[in-house]
Amino acid sequence: MSEPLFEIRDLKLHFPIYGGLLRHQIGSVKAVDGVSFDIFKGETLGLVGESGCGKSSCGRGLLRLSEPSSGEVVFDGRQVTALSHKEMRAIRTRMQMVFQDPQASLNPRMTVSEIISEPLNEHANLKRRALIARVCELMDAVGLNRAFLNRYPSSFSGGQRQRIGIARALALNPDFIVCDEPIAALDVSIQAQVVNLLKDLQEQFSLTYLFISHDLSMVRHIADRVAVMYLGKIVELADTELLYQRPSHPYSKALLSAVPGAVASRRADAPREVLKGDLPSPANPPKGCNFCTRCPHVMDICRTTEPELKAVAPGQYSACHLND
């Protein structure tokens, strides 16, 4: 593997909860609660988990779209968390984001060319002709017809809108893109188109992706390594095939067995592991291991001591007391 592009150490994002008579802080939602990982140049790191486990907050924390409460984010040798506002603005050109909902993340009153050229206007200072040429180039890259330059987002389908979002993210030649559930709002046949496009663009522009998704089968297809998050913490981080062939953490196992079709023709054989209950509240996580309330293999130690993320095999890390 090449050198790391991102080094994240003990990143925390806590959102305060205000309440009481004077609206003082009465607690905090621990959306991301101490995660550490590296993202290597040119790879796709998948980030999976249930809704509310902090995957999106984690992605936003990397770009400082949400301000981290503590921890370090080092991007290409520079400490992102220590940068001033002005420095941050400059470095953001190298890290971009593709949002989940192409309906909500595009301004309905701006034309496609305005949307795609907005980052260029902000950062690149191009002449009008060069600007249009660049927009057309980007539209070609994502497979949109140049003739649609002056149309509004409303005249595009979901898949095409997501292509506009991708073109906008590519406008400033970034090194790194956070793809925050880019395909969740799309139909299956369209999902495949967008995922293939993302893979092609990665090759063409040597991009690094953080691919956030709850669709495990799609993550397997696009990611080189996968981090599994549960309640603000990474419970397992492994090379994709290792994770899918032999998951180590009980939560990863349950998550994988929940994917329909993972166990072909299930009627006859043993039932899958169905997790009981819901995700606990991140404002009040359980003591010890976060997963102890739903874990089928829970032991006494799990309720008191928090497990650490440790190597269980080359290229596979897991945070579980069962590994000891």
Add this chain to the structure above:
Amino acid sequence: MPPRGLASERNNHWLPHPYPGVGFTDLRPLLKETDKMSNSHLEKPTTAGIHASAPLFEVRDLETVIHTRSGTVHAVNSVSFEINAGETLGVVGESGSGKSVTMMSLIRLLASPPVELRGGQVLLGGEDLLKLDEGALRDLRGKKVGFVFQDPMTSLNPVFTVGFQLMEPLRQHLGMSRRGAHDRAVELLALVGIPDPARRVDEYPHQFSGGMRQRVMIAMALACDPAVLIADEPTTALDVTIQAQIIELMRELQSKLGMAVIWVTHDLNVVREIADRVLVMYAGQVIEHGPVDALFAQPAHPYTRALLATMPRAGGAKQERLRAIEGMPPILTEAPQSCAFRARCGHARARCAQELPRRQPLSNGHDVACHYPLREVAEHV
């Protein structure tokens, strides 16, 4: 999606619910009372008796059009299928393929105008639902036909407690006492696996998680022991772990209560798990239908095959590149005269543009609407 907004515009019911009548009306057959129990069994033939005679629920040549400002859209074109008690029929297709409009047409949940049911028959126990008047239909919705909607966040009324929404029809239509209805609501919540139902019955929908809300929706749909349960993408808005819970729950309830389930989804992997038979829809038409194993092993329509190929799998070998279906499904502004899939089809020939393919039988219970059905075994399995 036009139907939802339109349906609620029409709604004059004092309880603002997007689908008036469904899951709320007429809960006459109370499971607990034995005499009524036997009555409901008369209405609902048992699995043993049904296969010999006509199917429990039969749809014949259903045609639905929607009149919009920009013209008439032919949303459902000659859809036919049948389902027996205790059976699960999976209905799959992309968004816009007419799955939801078909299901809502069955019990006339769509506002008319702009929706017009042009023709066809929907037979439940020999009775044509399309000929019933509004009153008889209200009696039937939720009683014989239960409906679970896609989005549990918007299908429950946020200003009433879950218990109230479960109790309201019990009291309104059965004349049950507050206490009796309350007890029944608690039982229903327990039936769908909500922990501590006696306490949660008095909570509001926002106090429930997405999976729990979907369980409440299922409890409402089951309240009157329906013969047919239509579940329109019941797990699409949920996480995979919760989806697994709901699938297990539905499977369990079906074996306990023996209803026929129509499960609409765009997720082929879900269908593979739950369905006995599968109906594949495209452009408002049934393009392939068959037993789940036969259909997955040997998909005969190029669209079914392409749809299967786009799905990445969590198990088995990893594919290098996903195969996508290029292009978009068509919007039919007139009744189809030729194959609707031909523009995106890799096997299209001249005949496909001239003649509408009709459903033709392939093997036992497996039929396909294609002039040139694919015969070889699919490579994806």
